[in-house]
Amino acid sequence: xxxxxxxxxxxxxxxxxxVCLHCNGLVDGGRLRQICATCxxxxxxxxxxxxxxxGSPFFGEVEGERMCPHCDGLHPKYGEGRTLTLFKGxxxxxxxxxxxxxxxxxxxxxxxxxxxxxxxxxxxxxxxLVPVPLHPRKERERGYNQxxxxxxxxxxxxxGATRVEMLLHRVVDTPSQTTFDRRARxxxxxxxxxxxxGVTINPPSPYLLVDDVxxxxxxLNSCAGVLRRAGALNLNIVTFxxx
Ligand SMILES: [Zn+2]
Ligand SMILES: [Zn+2]
Numbered sequence: 001x002x003x004x005x006x007x008x009x010x011x012x013x014x015x016x017x018x019v020c021l022h023c024n025g026l027v028d029g030g031r032l033r034q035i036c037a038t039c040x041x042x043x044x045x046x047x048x049x050x051x052x053x054x055g056s057p058f059f060g061e062v063e064g065e066r067m068c069p070h071c072d073g074l075h076p077k078y079g080e081g082r083t084l085t086l087f088k089g090x091x092x093x094x095x096x097x098x099x100x101x102x103x104x105x106x107x108x109x110x111x112x113x114x115x116x117x118x119x120x121x122x123x124x125x126x127x128x129l130v131p132v133p134l135h136p137r138k139e140r141e142r143g144y145n146q147x148x149x150x151x152x153x154x155x156x157x158x159x160g161a162t163r164v165e166m167l168l169h170r171v172v173d174t175p176s177q178t179t180f181d182r183r184a185r186x187x188x189x190x191x192x193x194x195x196x197x198g199v200t201i202n203p204p205s206p207y208l209l210v211d212d213v214x215x216x217x218x219x220l221n222s223c224a225g226v227l228r229r230a231g232a233l234n235l236n237i238v239t240f241x242x243x
Contacts, residue, residue, distance in 0.1 A: 021097050021106070022090040031116075032109040034097070039090040045117045046083055046242070054214050055083030056242045070242070074217045077224040078209065078235045082123050084114060087213050087243025095212050095240060098146045107153050110240065114157035124154055124238055126161045127208040132223055133166065133193070135173040150240055151210040167207075168223055169196040189222040201230040214239040 018027040020036040030037035049058045051068035053076050058066050071081075085091045094110055097103025114120055131147040139145050148164065155162040172192040195201075209223050220237045227235055 021093040055081045081237040083239045083242040087241030111153040121158045125158045127206040132211045133170045135170040203231040209237040
């Protein structure tokens with residue numbers, strides 16, 4: 001009953017007017033419900049040309065092969081990577097809400113942004129989306145895996161046969177990554193992931209790892225190694241934000 005749902009939402013907006021997650025101003029109109037139209041204007045949806053490994057956009061003239069400072073030295077175990085947006089400002093606020101404040105309402109806006117990006121929907125359509133797993137202890141604490149919810153929003157926006165499968169399991173409860181440098185991160189993540197119980201990989205299927213943010217790429221690369229060793233031949237990655 002979309003009409004009723006729309007009507008109830010309208011009523012809720014009158015009683016509790018939505019406040020912008022980024023600037024705390026009122027959200028009045030616009031395509032997003034948790035971000036005001038002014039802040040929406042600050043969200044940069046990435047388009048080509050971009051780094052084929054991490055998805056970061058190249059600004060200005062591109063001649064030939066461009067070196068990317070973000071994934072230098074990564075040695076990707078996957079084919080290509082794309083990112084929807086730059087992980088800052090209002091885009092960062094959406095993921096932050098989803099991750100730390102049970103901001104499940106941010107999902108609708110995330111889906112709206114994905115729908116507005118053929119750069120992403122065409123890249124992921126008909127693939128098996130594989131979210132980066134949380135350690136079971138962390139997932140119990142949080143109550144959900146935000147990356148799985150993000151993957152489901154991506155699948156809905158892309159349509160076709162795009163689907164989400166939890167193929168990976170986080171074996172090691174790695175400490176917060178923020179205090180490590182790149183090399184320590186990579187060592188820290190070695191053997192942190194494994195195939196989930198009972199999972200078999202169909203080598204030619206298009207698999208696509210999903211994470212909320214691309215920082216050094218080490219988490220995604222560690223997951224990619226597991227899928228590769230299990231036989232995946234067609235493997236790419238996608239993130240919501242690059243930052
Ligand atoms: Zn705002
Ligand atoms: Zn790159």
